[in-house]
Amino acid sequence: MSEEQIAASVERRALPFDPERFQGEYPVIVQGLVNRFDGHAVHDGLDLKVRRGEVLGVVGGSGTGKSVLMRSIIGLQVPDEGQIEVLGHKVTDLGDGSQADIRSRWGVLFQGGALFSTLTVGENVEVPLREFYPEIAPELRHEIARYKVRLSGLPEEAASKFPSELSGGMKKRAGLARALALDPELLFLDEPTAGLDPVGAATFDRLTRELADVLGLTVFLITHDLDTLFEICDRVAVLADGKVIGVGTIPELLAMDHPWIQEYFNGPRGRAAKASQERAGQKRAGQKQTGTMDKPAGGGA
Amino acid sequence: MREWADFTVETDDKGGTRLVLAGPLLISSIGVIDRKLRDWQGPVDQIDLAEAGPVDTVGAWIVWRFARETKAQITGASEDAQRLIEAVQGAQGEGTVEPPRLPFITRVPAAVGTRVYNWGLGVVKLLGFLGAILMAFGSLLAHPRRLRIASITRQFELVGVSALGIIGLMSVLIGIVIAQQGAVQLRQFGAEIYTVNLTGRLAVRELGVLMTAIMVAGRSGSAFAAQIGTMKLTEEVDAMRTIGVSPLEALILPRLIAAVLMMPLLGFFSAGLAIIGGAIVSDLTLGIPFFTFLSRIQEVVPLHDVWVCMVKAPVFGLIVALAGCYQGMQVRGNSEEVGLRTTMAVVQGIFMVIVLDAFFAVFFTEVGWG
Numbered sequence: 001m002s003e004e005q006i007a008a009s010v011e012r013r014a015l016p017f018d019p020e021r022f023q024g025e026y027p028v029i030v031q032g033l034v035n036r037f038d039g040h041a042v043h044d045g046l047d048l049k050v051r052r053g054e055v056l057g058v059v060g061g062s063g064t065g066k067s068v069l070m071r072s073i074i075g076l077q078v079p080d081e082g083q084i085e086v087l088g089h090k091v092t093d094l095g096d097g098s099q100a101d102i103r104s105r106w107g108v109l110f111q112g113g114a115l116f117s118t119l120t121v122g123e124n125v126e127v128p129l130r131e132f133y134p135e136i137a138p139e140l141r142h143e144i145a146r147y148k149v150r151l152s153g154l155p156e157e158a159a160s161k162f163p164s165e166l167s168g169g170m171k172k173r174a175g176l177a178r179a180l181a182l183d184p185e186l187l188f189l190d191e192p193t194a195g196l197d198p199v200g201a202a203t204f205d206r207l208t209r210e211l212a213d214v215l216g217l218t219v220f221l222i223t224h225d226l227d228t229l230f231e232i233c234d235r236v237a238v239l240a241d242g243k244v245i246g247v248g249t250i251p252e253l254l255a256m257d258h259p260w261i262q263e264y265f266n267g268p269r270g271r272a273a274k275a276s277q278e279r280a281g282q283k284r285a286g287q288k289q290t291g292t293m294d295k296p297a298g299g300g301a
Numbered sequence: 302m303r304e305w306a307d308f309t310v311e312t313d314d315k316g317g318t319r320l321v322l323a324g325p326l327l328i329s330s331i332g333v334i335d336r337k338l339r340d341w342q343g344p345v346d347q348i349d350l351a352e353a354g355p356v357d358t359v360g361a362w363i364v365w366r367f368a369r370e371t372k373a374q375i376t377g378a379s380e381d382a383q384r385l386i387e388a389v390q391g392a393q394g395e396g397t398v399e400p401p402r403l404p405f406i407t408r409v410p411a412a413v414g415t416r417v418y419n420w421g422l423g424v425v426k427l428l429g430f431l432g433a434i435l436m437a438f439g440s441l442l443a444h445p446r447r448l449r450i451a452s453i454t455r456q457f458e459l460v461g462v463s464a465l466g467i468i469g470l471m472s473v474l475i476g477i478v479i480a481q482q483g484a485v486q487l488r489q490f491g492a493e494i495y496t497v498n499l500t501g502r503l504a505v506r507e508l509g510v511l512m513t514a515i516m517v518a519g520r521s522g523s524a525f526a527a528q529i530g531t532m533k534l535t536e537e538v539d540a541m542r543t544i545g546v547s548p549l550e551a552l553i554l555p556r557l558i559a560a561v562l563m564m565p566l567l568g569f570f571s572a573g574l575a576i577i578g579g580a581i582v583s584d585l586t587l588g589i590p591f592f593t594f595l596s597r598i599q600e601v602v603p604l605h606d607v608w609v610c611m612v613k614a615p616v617f618g619l620i621v622a623l624a625g626c627y628q629g630m631q632v633r634g635n636s637e638e639v640g641l642r643t644t645m646a647v648v649q650g651i652f653m654v655i656v657l658d659a660f661f662a663v664f665f666t667e668v669g670w671g
Contacts, residue, residue, distance in 0.1 A: 104329075117635035120399065122397070123398060123399070126398065129328075132329075133329060133332060136332045137335055137336050139339065140359075142397075143362065143366070144328075145398045146394045147394060150391075150393070151388065151389070156395060159394070159397065159398050160399060160400055162400065162635070164634045182328055183357035215388075
């Protein structure tokens, strides 16, 4: 294909295109969000801002609408009231065209991985590539799929396997590979470590942090895992009573003296997670002095 | 308009070649340059990134791959680009993306072999399934309290009551068609009065029960397969087993019992409505009054036709329900399998019903119920 033909084929698809990476301070801004289900308000005037380049952990008891918040931000759930701005575009009153543009700039990892079960892992990663960038040569598409699969910490054989042949942890990694397919600026993770063994969960946490640092991602991470919060989150947002009752680093949250936050972080599990993080922090500090650096994306499956 | 990445080639005084990349090296802008670099022939000593725009992993990958192939040096990379190149370097792999595929000459015999093997395995499994059902039924007879009345009643409703509307409509229409078309043919012999015999005997003996079985296969057989198949996928069936509830007793027997008991009723209902449909047409077009038609039916349809209907119906119900439940239990792996097994349940159910119907037709004629 000549350059002109490619350009023409891209024009035909008429995808609105905005190659500028988002430079503002807040890639995600949620204002006055209200979501009601059968008259019961899950969100009642919720405000939240996610800073560029940070890993934001979102916590809250079951049923406080963490997943609904994520679904609202990525446009799967139309909110009853409120405004949501993602990468400078309003999600709440978008035409179909500009939404396609934003969708190419975020990646989403659903709880169960949500892989297409009739495609191999590699083909799953290729789906968004085909959809948004049909001009990319098949060879390059295969190469991209292969290195994304490796980048997500899967062995290279995994690319040609079907999701039903993978374990739960590997499915999550494969889902992450698909979420990273388009080199997104924003990554949404819904309980990435739920259902993983502690070792697998810790590896996944490190992987998320490394990818976020190396690729310069902004990560919106829903979790129940206190280890994840202490290990990799820059800030934590706490959802309760349909609102965000606090956003900040864990010490900042603890200073707020809200009973639920106190109970959450100072319960036995919270204390254990904090202790293990401090140990790990000391170890890392020791490593830094000797000048060894974590090799990015070197983690095995 | 989109800005594409591009490159220029410079030659320095010592005769070395330098490739200068320009423009954004992003997934959205490298579709063209990737093809050009793939076609590139000749040596390159340096790849200069100093004038390149923003880089993402795909851009880094292309630069790194090209550098590896030409053994060129990468210069002028920004800190970000350097970091990304290192990251993709650590993630290179050789594996394939497509599922493994054998060459044609081995693939075809392998596929044939798998089919034959699966067919044999299917026969064995079906026998095993039948045996398990008989045993479950036997143990149910020994402990009648384990009979799940609520579940069976629910299936009665789903298989029987809620099918009345569609089966009734279908039967009336079939009755109308038989009477009308039959009358056209019989008129040629001046034997229009035999339309009553034709409609009555055909509806009671054959079409009522056969069409009902086909409708039940489409409505309930498919529902059984899809429902049980989905329960298999979500491990509900396994959960039942571990709690000590036998899936055969809880899921399959109620459905079989419901289908076996409902089919005779539905078949009789269908035959009755087909006769009414025929009577309406006769009244309107043949001049045979409605009630005369019905009283003639009593005289021309022998009672053993009803028995034929009543013998065939439960057997057809059993076949349809067995196909549905068996295929549902065979689901494993992914959601595609549910669709596949549901289709198979309906196709097998209808096919077996028609084969058996032919068998029954010959059998009943032989025993003198012609």
